[in-house]
Amino acid sequence: MGVKEDKKKTCGTICLKYLLFxxxxxxWVAGGVVMAVGVWTLMEKSDYISLLPSNIYAASAYILVIAGVIVMVTGVLGCCATFKEQRKLLLVYLILLVFIFLLEILAGVLAYIYYQQLNEELKQNLKNTMIEKYGKEDSKHITKAVDKLQQEFKCCGSSSSSDWAxxxxxxxxxxxxxxxxDSCCKTVxxxxxxxxxxxxxxxVEGGCMTKLEKFILDHLKIIGAVxxxxxxxxxxxxxxxGCLYKNLKTEPY
Incomplete structure (x- = not known):
């Protein structure tokens, strides 16, 4: 009976090891995806981020990048801990998993919160940004961002072209x-x-505000979902x- 029980434990441990591997x-692959989504948001959409008054959108992306890097490192650690059957390493791995879990939930929550307040923020700030900062020597990044926004989304002004007056x-x-x-033109x-x-x-009905809002909302959905x-x-x-950690504790050597 004892031999059978030991075999069951050994078999269970082996199954858990391969499942965990x-x-x-x-x-590890998912970590790469998470990091890629965060980097893509920050690099490709950095111009639009500068038009937003809040840092929540950027913060969500930064959290994903950090989480992605930790996930990839943790994945390697998890493989080592699993095959070497070291309980201390497994415990460290488990703690890191919990930490990453909390980070990604935080990114999702931040994305959801910003999703709820984005419309009001854009209404209050996009027009002011265009009116007060566009064309100024010390706000070249804003000018570049607005020009890119109007050309990519084929729009003019925050609510309408009359905003530019x-x-x-x-x-x-x-x-x-x-x-x-000139960025308002169909042919520049x-x-x-x-x-x-x-x-x-x-x-465009609703101007650039409705276009930018839709764009940001779509990307917040991606950040939150990921x-x-x-x-x-x-x-x-x-x-x-947790199961492998427990099995290694109770398994005879």
């Missing part, structure tokens, strides 16, 4: 008679912004790790 490999730069000599920035050429006829510039989704998968890893 498989999980670690998938976990309130911009200070438009009334300066350096604007050379433009009534809207120098001084095309001197004519704001619908045949020449983008006239963070919470991988965190849920980690629960399986925590269960496997």
């Amino acid at each position: 498989t999980f670690n490999f998938l976990f 309130e911009n200070q730069w438009i009334h300066l000599e350096s604007a050379k008679g433009r009534v809207v920035p 050429v120098d001084l095309c912004g001197t004519r704001d006829h619908p045949s020449n510039i983008f006239k 963070g919470v989704g991988i965190a849920c998968v980690q629960i399986i890893g925590m269960v496997f790790t």
